[in-house]
Amino acid sequence: MEEKLSGIVVGGVNYGESDKILNIFTLEQGMVSAKIKGVKKAGAKLKFASEPFCFAEYVFSKSGDRRTVIGASLIDSFYSLREDVYKFYAGSVVLEFVRKFQKENIVSEKLFNLTIEALKDITYTDADYKYSLVKFLVLALEEIGYALDFTGCFECGCKLKDRVFFDYNFGGFFCDECKTDHCREINFSTYQSLLGVINGEQVLSNNLVKCLRLINFYVENKPEEKIKTLTELLNLLNIV
Numbered sequence: 001m002e003e004k005l006s007g008i009v010v011g012g013v014n015y016g017e018s019d020k021i022l023n024i025f026t027l028e029q030g031m032v033s034a035k036i037k038g039v040k041k042a043g044a045k046l047k048f049a050s051e052p053f054c055f056a057e058y059v060f061s062k063s064g065d066r067r068t069v070i071g072a073s074l075i076d077s078f079y080s081l082r083e084d085v086y087k088f089y090a091g092s093v094v095l096e097f098v099r100k101f102q103k104e105n106i107v108s109e110k111l112f113n114l115t116i117e118a119l120k121d122i123t124y125t126d127a128d129y130k131y132s133l134v135k136f137l138v139l140a141l142e143e144i145g146y147a148l149d150f151t152g153c154f155e156c157g158c159k160l161k162d163r164v165f166f167d168y169n170f171g172g173f174f175c176d177e178c179k180t181d182h183c184r185e186i187n188f189s190t191y192q193s194l195l196g197v198i199n200g201e202q203v204l205s206n207n208l209v210k211c212l213r214l215i216n217f218y219v220e221n222k223p224e225e226k227i228k229t230l231t232e233l234l235n236l237l238n239i240v
């Protein structure tokens, strides 16, 4: 039986001499894995469809749970990401996030759209790629059930000013009075910058780096996952 799905390649491993098994995040079926044949041979027609970042309408032949890619029409390869090492890492963070957190066969139209939008912003706009990445990570964390809470002090609800403490257990921010044992103080400007990104305001490049560090810390401690490419990007920015 044939099946057509819109999807983006978020990862893959070599299989046999010239085949690959791809992880494709699809709009209609969530994450699926599929074999693609012969893509390591010279001149393979479907080679493009086996590359990370390939966003295409895939045609699969399907028997039981097994899918094999038999055709693909390209929508976007986000090719120019490869011309800028920082943007390339930012794009790779988006793919790694999806690969780590999107479970097989769970449909999430919202996360799919966030993914494509973030890659378009990072690739094609002149805006700071870090801004697009922070926005993606905050919204995507919410989508997978690890939302950060920005409504004010997590305990008393007061509007936070001057000093702010972050507790990764709650994904919440606390005032000086209410801070818990697990809290660590963060720069007020980091908190303000996260809010700024959510509200579509301008944020300084330096502060965006601080936002990324906070999110990296949160992901490592709450869902206890490492987004390796995010750590690598932060290393590249010479900040960690």
Ligand SMILES: [Zn+2]
Pocket (backbone or CB within 6 Å): 153, 154, 155, 156, 157, 158, 174, 175, 176, 177, 178, 179
């Ligand atoms: Zn409080």
